[in-house]
Amino acid sequence: xxxxxxxxxxxxxxxxxxxxxxxxxxxxxxxxxxxxxxxxxxxxxxxxxxxxxxxxxxxxxxxxxxxxxxxxxxxxxxxxxxxxxxxxxxxxxxxxxxxxxxxxxxxxxxxxxxxxxxxxxxxxxxxxxxxxxxxxxxxxxxxxxxxxxxxxxxxxxxxxxxxxxxxxxxxxxxxxxxxxxxxxxxxxxxxxxxxxxxxxxxxxxxxxxxxxxxxxxxxxxxxxxxxxxxxxxxxxxxxxxxx
Amino acid sequence: xxxxxxxxxxxxxxxxxxxxxxxxxxxxxxxxxxxxxxxxxxxxxxxxxxxxxxxxxxxxxxxxxxxxxxxxxxxxxxxxxxxxxxxxxxxxxxxxxxxxxxxxxxxxxxxxxxxxxxxxxxxxxxxxxxxxxxxxxxxxxxxxxxxxxxxxxxxxxxxxxxxxxxxxxxxxxxxxxxxxxxxxxxxxxxxxxxxxxxxxxxxxxxxxxxxxxxxxxxxxxxxxxxxxxxxxxxxxxxxxxxxxxxxxxxxxxxxxxxxxxxxxxxxxxxxxxxxxxxxxxxxxxxxxxxxxxxxxxxxxxxxxxxxxxxxxxxxxxxxxxxxxxxxxxxxxxxxxxxxxxxxxxxxxxxxxxxxxxxxxxxxxxxxxxxxxxxxxxxxxxxxxxxxxxxxxxxxxxxxxxxxxxxxxxxxxxxxxxxxxxxxxxxxxxxxxxxxxxxxxxxxxxxxxxxxxxxxxxxxxxxxxxxxxxxxxxxxxxxxxxxxxxxxxxxxx
Numbered sequence: 126x127x128x129x130x131x132x133x134x135x136x137x138x139x140x141x142x143x144x145x146x147x148x149x150x151x152x153x154x155x156x157x158x159x160x161x162x163x164x165x166x167x168x169x170x171x172x173x174x175x176x177x178x179x180x181x182x183x184x185x186x187x188x189x190x191x192x193x194x195x196x197x198x199x200x201x202x203x204x205x206x207x208x209x210x211x212x213x214x215x216x217x218x219x220x221x222x223x224x225x226x227x228x229x230x231x232x233x234x235x236x237x238x239x240x241x242x243x244x245x246x247x248x249x250x251x252x253x254x255x256x257x258x259x260x261x262x263x264x265x266x267x268x269x270x271x272x273x274x275x276x277x278x279x280x281x282x283x284x285x286x287x288x289x290x291x292x293x294x295x296x297x298x299x300x301x302x303x304x305x306x307x308x309x310x311x312x313x314x315x316x317x318x319x320x321x322x323x324x325x326x327x328x329x330x331x332x333x334x335x336x337x338x339x340x341x342x343x344x345x346x347x348x349x350x351x352x353x354x355x356x357x358x359x360x361x362x363x364x365x366x367x368x
Numbered sequence: 369x370x371x372x373x374x375x376x377x378x379x380x381x382x383x384x385x386x387x388x389x390x391x392x393x394x395x396x397x398x399x400x401x402x403x404x405x406x407x408x409x410x411x412x413x414x415x416x417x418x419x420x421x422x423x424x425x426x427x428x429x430x431x432x433x434x435x436x437x438x439x440x441x442x443x444x445x446x447x448x449x450x451x452x453x454x455x456x457x458x459x460x461x462x463x464x465x466x467x468x469x470x471x472x473x474x475x476x477x478x479x480x481x482x483x484x485x486x487x488x489x490x491x492x493x494x495x496x497x498x499x500x501x502x503x504x505x506x507x508x509x510x511x512x513x514x515x516x517x518x519x520x521x522x523x524x525x526x527x528x529x530x531x532x533x534x535x536x537x538x539x540x541x542x543x544x545x546x547x548x549x550x551x552x553x554x555x556x557x558x559x560x561x562x563x564x565x566x567x568x569x570x571x572x573x574x575x576x577x578x579x580x581x582x583x584x585x586x587x588x589x590x591x592x593x594x595x596x597x598x599x600x601x602x603x604x605x606x607x608x609x610x611x612x613x614x615x616x617x618x619x620x621x622x623x624x625x626x627x628x629x630x631x632x633x634x635x636x637x638x639x640x641x642x643x644x645x646x647x648x649x650x651x652x653x654x655x656x657x658x659x660x661x662x663x664x665x666x667x668x669x670x671x672x673x674x675x676x677x678x679x680x681x682x683x684x685x686x687x688x689x690x691x692x693x694x695x696x697x698x699x700x701x702x703x704x705x706x707x708x709x710x711x712x713x714x715x716x717x718x719x720x721x722x723x724x725x726x727x728x729x730x731x732x733x734x735x736x737x738x739x740x741x742x743x744x745x746x747x748x749x750x751x752x753x754x755x756x757x758x759x760x761x762x763x764x765x766x767x768x769x770x771x772x773x774x775x776x777x778x779x780x781x782x783x784x785x786x787x788x789x790x791x792x793x794x795x796x797x798x799x800x801x802x803x804x805x806x807x808x809x810x811x812x813x814x815x816x817x818x819x820x821x822x823x824x825x826x827x828x829x830x831x832x833x834x835x836x837x838x839x840x841x842x843x844x845x846x847x848x849x850x851x852x853x854x855x856x857x858x859x860x
Contacts, residue, residue, distance in 0.1 A: 150753035160609035186656040191648030
């Protein structure tokens, strides 16, 4: 094959150990010469692009390195002066958490609109059970969530007869978050429920194993979460049950 | 001989000569070990792709083969991943790296019996590690699943194999080093550093938990960036100029690509820990390195593109060039996408989605495997004095591989994006994110059938080759009739 430059090397170095002449495969015979380098420069545009990239990366590193401190975990919490390191993360909005819990657990019956299903599942939007009514207080809705409810129930003038499962497996802050969410969504405008209030209700009804009926709940004095939270011990009911 | 006129001006003619007899002598010395490495790598490729097929279908049909713990997803998935990483890609890297280094150093391999034994030990290590994963001893660290009793065997075998690269390089004929030699040498030096460090700190004597995340992601990224990528690129830098008979366009770009790959490539891994329990500067440094990692990608891809410019038509008939060029495309796309996905706004969405699986498939199969396929199509006829016997099998290999890869990567990217956005949305549940991605996982499972067909065609072709069914008098295996310039067909 003529495409190869003749060797100027000592061929004895390159024959096999036995010294025999090796057959040369056809694929080796047709090979091009060994690769070499041309000498074209790096394209100018590419060089410029590389400097721009290094500049961007440098700026990014300067702004997001958290001062190269080992105790800074979020670059937003530190400035180049090093002040403000280690601040607490922003508190989570209970309504956002509540929306997530609602989507995961409640939406099947009560629907994303909060209107429920006529005749089957009661609505939450405008419901006296959620925002408070003539005999319904904040302790009732927390109790219903913790232990469930069954039997006939009147909501906004209609009667429903179905079962609400207990949700005591949720944590206090999760129950507080989902209640805060349903009390502020779909036109509802009731005060948020605090984690402490859910805990106090859970402690109070800890022995309960059965779901509530409307009759049992009616016998319970209504309380307001705000009033209960203000006093260290659960305050006496401010409004007596009607009837 | 009619060299392309522009290249003859600049060649360092005094050092780049090698007679056909000298080539044949070097090839005769590398024959045993290189055929052992390439053959066993193809064996592992078929086993790995078969297990990958099984794992991908288990994502669609969870009850598939759930009769015994041996075949559960939690074992099949790490087994296929580690087989493809160590059994296939690393073993093929040994074969290709040794052959290219011996050719460019212009010396035959010495004491190859010891090297062959090291190759057998390596394969036994991979076998032991795979069995270890399947019987439940795996480590659950991606890329490091081989149990602690298998990895020392791999390291010992590795040190022996890598010594041959160093010995061959030291005994080279005088003359300047070629780019392929630096890349391959750097790759072979990196592996023991990466593998020993990660095994000591994560498997044998685990460090405190908060430090394990950064080490694991550093290792996983660098096993590609510093070990497989340099060897594949080094092989490409040899095969491409040999096939198109052109010098490498710009040596300055080669140097720039090499050093920026070593420098920035090794830092990119920790950027993926975004939001994790690591100091902010680690993510900052990782993202900055990922932005700069586009420099080696562009340098290497553009350098090889300028070398190939005007000669791309040879892809239509040369199997080696076709696979190598697609490997180069794979390198370019996976590099650009790796930078894009590392940006915090993207990373926040795709961090825990199938996009990550798609990106690693693109890099391992689209870049590393395609490049090694090309190299194997080039190397093997020279080693065993036969031609590839069946053009149809090569065609099947290429088209099944390409269609499987494109289908799989696009399904994982699209499904992964939907999954990522669903995970990112605070009001949507984890279950709904899985429901979004499941049809795309079905597509990915179908495409792994295509990948298995491709690799089976390749393995069958290789076995026929070893049986020397392709007579050398019949001429080289060409995928198509070459066009006008008949000189170029010679380079196949």
